[in-house]
Amino acid sequence: MSGFIEPIVGCYVHVEIDGEINRIYFEENGTGIPLVCLHTAGSDARQWRHLLVDEEFTKNFRVIAFDMPWHGKSNPPDSQYGSEYRLTTASYTTTIRALCNALKLERPVVMGCSIGGRIVLNLAIEHAREFRALIGLESADFQQPWYDTTWLNRSDVHGGEVCAALVSGLIAPDGPEAARNETLWGYKQGGPGIFKGDLYFYRVDGDLRGRTGSIDVRDCPLYLLTGEYDFSCTPEDTLRTAAGIPGVKATVMERLGHFPMSENPEQFRRYIAPVLQDILEKQSS
């Protein structure tokens, strides 16, 4: 309907990270338990727009999705223009905690996808008591590389086109065409070298093998959900990770790939609704 205004509200919050103020863009909707959503590498928080307007979820959750610095509408920090962007386990963890503190969120739930799914494992390892629950989508302690990331940022290959073309195969084949195109559009719009810089965390710095065994889900419940068509973080990767964490809940999602929340929101809803319900019930018990 022409003229319909969605209930999502977008704001900028100033967040001090490593001694420098970052102007971070976030969108939110709903009331209740804070639910902070982390986008995939090389994209931005628009991936969560369907969850942000889900009336059932936003009755009980304050859904917050933010653009990481260097992504979407969150610019690079002033001092960093011209330098090579590289996300690390430490910088990613610091950013999430700083954002939650700046927004004064009390024990939020954090749900992340891909690199966001990896970092929630680190939050579970190092900071579990700060969070009410953690949800990792397309999440594993490690996965086998399947291409050379130097192709993502070079002057003789269009960065947006190659980033989108690479990840296009991670989307399940029979999802809605518009949702597929929108998911890829995010990759076509990323800044130069940003997807590659995110993958420094994913490929090099963020190998959590041998560390996830220390996760205690009694401190913070942990849910892992992976799409069957994700050949980057495969269901086998997630199930292998889950096998080493007593009490974790792992689910393989049918007809979904690496971007469940944006590539097929209706199908994703079938899987995330019971997780959010479980968190709600734990809250009230």
Add this chain to the structure above:
Amino acid sequence: MESERVRQTTDPPVPFAHDAVIAAFKAIPGLLARDAALTARGRWLDVDCLLGPSTQPFHVAIRAGQIVDMTPAPVLMRSWRFAYRATPAAFAAYWQAMPPAGWHDLLALTKRGQATLEGDLHPFMAHLQYFKDLLALPRQNGFGGAS
């Protein structure tokens, strides 16, 4: 870890006839000629490459996004810039209307050891979506029950 997974999945994921895979591949130039949007996307592409089933690859000459020649390999002393070859089982699975998970993308096939990518990869990577869509054309043409 990955190699272990490949070893576990050596059976073809869908039944197929080898001759049908070759015939479907041979139809690609005609299918591309009828796809104006895909041809236009390749308008900056000129390359001689080796593509197709590993049992019968083809020398493919592409000019301005159009296939101007496709000849079964081997051709004496014919060179190519890059090669993408996949097992017939892989192409048969890739061309299904709903390909099985892990068989639905050219690079999923290389990751699982069902395809090889060799040579100077620049033209392939600079036109990656073009090649993904080009080699998927038999799916749209009804191979594997698609329409």
